[in-house]
Amino acid sequence: MPWNLDSDRPIFIQIIEKIQMDIISGQYAPGDKLPSVRELAMQASVNPNTMQKALSELERTGLVYAKRTSGRYITEDTTMITNLKTTLAKDIVAQFLDNMQRLGIQEEDVISLISEYIEGDKHDTVRM
Template identity: 60%
Template structure:
């Protein structure tokens, strides 16, 4: 199965997002070895060079690290992973508020709607 990619953003950025998400979703555990560039490229159906670039960028961010001979691993830095998780969460929430604003809801209204929804479901 190839990954769903948008048409308008650089592919390597989308690959980075996808791998970040997979890490957050615990598809890969801290310290776990990532598949090789070639394997990942095949899984995603993208150009290996682009995958390489995405991984190098993630490496620069410190989310993954490489060991010269044995490949790339997910960071074991729990603080960084937590921070990444929070960042992604904030981003989702920001997007959500943005969309609600487009529907005409102010932030307070949105908040109370959220609470209502949670109560109903509970």
Template identity: 45%
Template sequence: MEFDSSAPIWRQLKDEFTRRIAVGTWAPGAKLPGVRELAADLGVNPNTAQRALSELERDGLCKSERTTGRFVTDDSHAIDTARGELAQAAADVFIARATGVGMQQSRAIALIEQRWMHHDHDPETPTPTVET
């Protein structure tokens, strides 16, 4: 994982862990890797990984079992909420970039619809550059 120097690493880890839960890489009810294992795999301080996991727990996306470790929540509503928040953040980034290049809302919506249909037909195809 590559880190962005403009945001705290724990926050970036929390976002990545949330994404893993939202897309099912870490399935509902699955045991999460331990703090030290995650820290070693990601090349971060264990305290940083611990903070990210604590925030996930605070958000209801995982739970600690005192003797067995942390587990992904099996609360589908919490996972759906996280998925929606990730999609909203992606939409906000897209809107900022589209308006930044002078794109009108109607063109941006048409572009999303076009790309969505293209993705539905062939998700392996690289996204071409779109002129505005």
């Protein structure tokens, strides 16, 4: 099953995002071995060079590290993974607030909207 990649953004960036997400969501546990470049390239239906570039970038940030002869591993530094999770969550919030602003909704109203939504969601679950 090829990964869901858009053609209008650099592919290597989308690969980085996908692997980051897999790490945060626990698909890959800290210390897990990553498949080889070629295997990952096949999974994603992308060129091995593009996959290589994405993995090198992940290595540069420290999220992934290479052992000389045995391949690449996910970092065992759980603080780093937590920090990444926080950063990505903040990005999503920033994007969301941006959209709300475009709709002309004030920040305090956004908060009440969210509370109402969460409450409503709970009621829905109860009813079900």
